[in-house]
Amino acid sequence: MEESHQIFYGYVIVEKGLFKTVGKGSPSSKEIADADEVIDGQGKWLMPGLVNTHGHLGSTLLRGAGDDMPLMDWLKQIMWPNESRFDKETVTIAAQLAMIEMIKSGTTTFLDMYHLFMEDMAELVIDIGMRATLCRGMIGLCSEEEQEQKLAESVKLYKDFHGESDGKISIALSPHAPYTCPPPFMKRAAEEAKKHNMMIHTHVSETRGEVEQHVKEYGKRPIVHLEELGLFHSPCLIAHGVHVNEEEMVILKENDVAVSHNPISNLKLGSGIAPIPEMVSKGITVGLGTDSTASNNNLDLFEEMRMAALIHKGKQENPSVTNSLKTLEMATFKGAEALRISQLGKIRSKFKADFILVDPAAPHLTPWENNRVHSHLVYAAKGSDVTDVFVGGKALYSNKSLVKLDEEKILYEANNKLENFV
Amino acid sequence: MEESHQIFYGYVIVEKGLFKTVGKGSPSSKEIADADEVIDGQGKWLMPGLVNTHGHLGSTLLRGAGDDMPLMDWLKQIMWPNESRFDKETVTIAAQLAMIEMIKSGTTTFLDMYHLFMEDMAELVIDIGMRATLCRGMIGLCSEEEQEQKLAESVKLYKDFHGESDGKISIALSPHAPYTCPPPFMKRAAEEAKKHNMMIHTHVSETRGEVEQHVKEYGKRPIVHLEELGLFHSPCLIAHGVHVNEEEMVILKENDVAVSHNPISNLKLGSGIAPIPEMVSKGITVGLGTDSTASNNNLDLFEEMRMAALIHKGKQENPSVTNSLKTLEMATFKGAEALRISQLGKIRSKFKADFILVDPAAPHLTPWENNRVHSHLVYAAKGSDVTDVFVGGKALYSNKSLVKLDEEKILYEANNKLENFV
Numbered sequence: 001m002e003e004s005h006q007i008f009y010g011y012v013i014v015e016k017g018l019f020k021t022v023g024k025g026s027p028s029s030k031e032i033a034d035a036d037e038v039i040d041g042q043g044k045w046l047m048p049g050l051v052n053t054h055g056h057l058g059s060t061l062l063r064g065a066g067d068d069m070p071l072m073d074w075l076k077q078i079m080w081p082n083e084s085r086f087d088k089e090t091v092t093i094a095a096q097l098a099m100i101e102m103i104k105s106g107t108t109t110f111l112d113m114y115h116l117f118m119e120d121m122a123e124l125v126i127d128i129g130m131r132a133t134l135c136r137g138m139i140g141l142c143s144e145e146e147q148e149q150k151l152a153e154s155v156k157l158y159k160d161f162h163g164e165s166d167g168k169i170s171i172a173l174s175p176h177a178p179y180t181c182p183p184p185f186m187k188r189a190a191e192e193a194k195k196h197n198m199m200i201h202t203h204v205s206e207t208r209g210e211v212e213q214h215v216k217e218y219g220k221r222p223i224v225h226l227e228e229l230g231l232f233h234s235p236c237l238i239a240h241g242v243h244v245n246e247e248e249m250v251i252l253k254e255n256d257v258a259v260s261h262n263p264i265s266n267l268k269l270g271s272g273i274a275p276i277p278e279m280v281s282k283g284i285t286v287g288l289g290t291d292s293t294a295s296n297n298n299l300d301l302f303e304e305m306r307m308a309a310l311i312h313k314g315k316q317e318n319p320s321v322t323n324s325l326k327t328l329e330m331a332t333f334k335g336a337e338a339l340r341i342s343q344l345g346k347i348r349s350k351f352k353a354d355f356i357l358v359d360p361a362a363p364h365l366t367p368w369e370n371n372r373v374h375s376h377l378v379y380a381a382k383g384s385d386v387t388d389v390f391v392g393g394k395a396l397y398s399n400k401s402l403v404k405l406d407e408e409k410i411l412y413e414a415n416n417k418l419e420n421f422v
Numbered sequence: 423m424e425e426s427h428q429i430f431y432g433y434v435i436v437e438k439g440l441f442k443t444v445g446k447g448s449p450s451s452k453e454i455a456d457a458d459e460v461i462d463g464q465g466k467w468l469m470p471g472l473v474n475t476h477g478h479l480g481s482t483l484l485r486g487a488g489d490d491m492p493l494m495d496w497l498k499q500i501m502w503p504n505e506s507r508f509d510k511e512t513v514t515i516a517a518q519l520a521m522i523e524m525i526k527s528g529t530t531t532f533l534d535m536y537h538l539f540m541e542d543m544a545e546l547v548i549d550i551g552m553r554a555t556l557c558r559g560m561i562g563l564c565s566e567e568e569q570e571q572k573l574a575e576s577v578k579l580y581k582d583f584h585g586e587s588d589g590k591i592s593i594a595l596s597p598h599a600p601y602t603c604p605p606p607f608m609k610r611a612a613e614e615a616k617k618h619n620m621m622i623h624t625h626v627s628e629t630r631g632e633v634e635q636h637v638k639e640y641g642k643r644p645i646v647h648l649e650e651l652g653l654f655h656s657p658c659l660i661a662h663g664v665h666v667n668e669e670e671m672v673i674l675k676e677n678d679v680a681v682s683h684n685p686i687s688n689l690k691l692g693s694g695i696a697p698i699p700e701m702v703s704k705g706i707t708v709g710l711g712t713d714s715t716a717s718n719n720n721l722d723l724f725e726e727m728r729m730a731a732l733i734h735k736g737k738q739e740n741p742s743v744t745n746s747l748k749t750l751e752m753a754t755f756k757g758a759e760a761l762r763i764s765q766l767g768k769i770r771s772k773f774k775a776d777f778i779l780v781d782p783a784a785p786h787l788t789p790w791e792n793n794r795v796h797s798h799l800v801y802a803a804k805g806s807d808v809t810d811v812f813v814g815g816k817a818l819y820s821n822k823s824l825v826k827l828d829e830e831k832i833l834y835e836a837n838n839k840l841e842n843f844v
Contacts, residue, residue: 267736314689
């Protein structure tokens with residue numbers, strides 16, 4: 001697909017991590033001779049790499065550890081007791097496992113919010129070669145001294161890593177959520193972000209109860225409150241936004257606040273269904289996120305696209321409120337916009353050469369012709385149809401083999417870690 | 423998994439199409455010596471084959487032909503103009519393609535309602551070796567003579583094929599829907615089913631508009647009306663049941679009417695979300711169906727399980743209204759119950775030996791231990807994780823290769839058929 005979403009037989013030439021040429025038909029013999037490497041993708045679909053705008057890689061080993069439970073039970077019985085015991089090795093294995101799953105299912109860019117070992121995480125992502133926005137999640141239910149320490153760690157992470165890996169690493173500032181960050185701390189986070197020119201990422205209005213509690217405590221809804229606290233003076237991406245009213249959507253649009261739509265996690269935790277078609281029609285930038293495997297339970301953005309395309313049709317009893325093309329945009333360049341990464345998410349000259357190949361020789365993608373490709377990618381494809389993944393023109397996954405990560409070893413290590421879990 | 427849903431290291435012995443032994447640990451050397459064939463599934467998960475309780479295989483080539491459209495536009499612009507041109511070859515290729523997709527994603531039993539070439543379909547299913555309930559869909563908007571001819575065709579199909587293929591073929595009687603079958607014809611269908619001891623399958627209350635129109639026309643809701651017309655005097659399975667009220671659920675339960683829950687199709691067409699947890703809590707038998715690829719757009723029951731497990735949590739804002747175990751039951755022995763096929767859908771001695779192997783050596787199924795397997799199968803697995811499929815003890819898919827169907831040829835033929843489409 002190119003910008004206009006035309007589908008055609010063609011080729012791309014990559015130079016210095018960017019698309020230099022997006023051409024129709026076959027490359028010329030001179031273009032072939034000039035290339036350092038030629039990859040034959042004949043018969044496959046080439047599309048932008050997928051962008052995952054919300055996740056927590058460190059908790060990947062909690063996949064399936066507790067399902068079907070009310071949120072607070074799940075947090076208290078499963079998440080917190082385990083996360084409090086995570087050491088560096090556990091988090092590293094979890095992050096590697098998550099990256100294997102993401103790469104194999106066509107994700108090239110992801111956002112990770114986590115509170116442990118984020119410097120190691122940055123080194124790891126650089127080593128593996130993915131594009132990522134990393135943020136040290138900060139819970140503000142602690143002393144002012146600890147709050148300031150968390151802010152200082154976040155700013156240090158930014159200074160050390162923002163723009164590293166040929167620009168593939170971005171660092172954002174991440175107060176966890178209004179219900180874990182009292183207003184004075186939110187205000188401090190907003191100040192620090194403004195001062196250092198950092199993007200902000202935070203959870204907002206995930207559950208109905210959380211919004212009701214906020215109104216009870218502060219007399220106003222979370223997004224109204226966050227605007228007052230100055231959080232939207234910096235580029236901001238909120239996760240979830242499930243329980244957002246009309247007035248709040250206007251605030252999001254006016255402040256150019258982007259939203260990570262995480263439909264599967266929102267369903268699985270019983271949070272609800274976000275008013276995404278309404279947000280999109282108001283011009284709010286919406287990307288797609290998986291959240292962590294502990295509440296999804298996979299990181300396959302093809303699954304997330306399908307859910308995002310289907311759920312709102314059913315909720316509104318109207319099949320036209322979303323479509324496959326808008327959903328593909330959400331999973332690619334709208335996600336890039338949400339992360340404030342420029343020139344990403346389209347197959348277009350001068351854009352970053354993050355792209356994937358999908359093999360349509362599968363029963364669930366048959367029959368196909370050009371005008372069914374968008375549909376098949378959203379309504380029928382699986383992450384396992386991806387055969388090749390490139391980030392900045394470099395192959396991370398080639399003909400169904402990971403270039404760098406040792407999958408067998410990491411899967412083994414991940415399974416062996418389970419004995420430490422409660 | 424065995425009946426009690428325990429997960430253990432074990433083995434099965436199959437004889438005459440049934441499980442003879444379901445054992446823990448390894449088989450004895452005598453058991454191995456006595457076997458005609460030994461298959462090593464070490465490291466894989468063995469589970470019952472999946473049961474798809476609603477579909478239309480003949481329209482598989484319309485996958486992705488029209489999405490995101492209001493129902494009537496879709497029917498008038500896409501479905502009807504194309505289906506009216508379908509010849510036997512088109513329907514045969516479509517059915518073969520559908521069976522390839524179903525087998526590869528772990529489905530062993532399916533229901534097919536279609537109006538064209540059902541005798542050929544029966545022959546084809548027998549040849550391929552799947553278990554199926556077939557019904558000639560009857561639209562009653564025609565002369566009485568034509569109505570009677572359709573009934574006669576259905577009864578003939580029953581007499582010719584019911585119980586064939588070692589009992590793997592069942593034939594049901596299928597008036598299409600209340601809005602396409604006037605009451606006198608519904609009544610005749612009920613009489614014929616009763617007379618020949620046939621199961622009945624019909625679409626009911628798929629959309630809100632359809633129910634409102636029915637009430638307007640007949641002064642009563644569809645399920646109340648169908649009960650009066652005698653349709654529930656025979657074993658009956660209804661598809662969809664999206665817009666069903668409390669009174670109607672009581673009628674369904676009292677008459678032991680089963681429901682095929684088709685959540686993805688219901689979302690995609692904007693029909694809505696069926697009250698499945700309410701039905702299940704009332705003791706109504708609910709199976710899972712994909713509907714056709716024209717409204718899904720895939721036949722992967724792992725996708726359908728995931729949707730069935732997630733959607734009701736989000737709609738009700740309660741993560742406990744469904745769980746992975748209940749969802750697995752729906753996709754296996756509850757589906758079998760809905761189709762009135764006895765001794766099917768459990769790994770249990772004397773049950774039909776329809777089972778599949780799933781390879782957990784994948785990042786999205788890692789980490790795992792026994793108490794996470796149910797969760798992973800529902801919330802993380804893909805059809806592409808299935809490596810082996812057995813129906814009545816016979817392999818249809820072995821180590822990721824189809825035993826009988828020529829996949830490459832059928833995919834090629836399916837793609838080549840597209841030029842005939844409008």
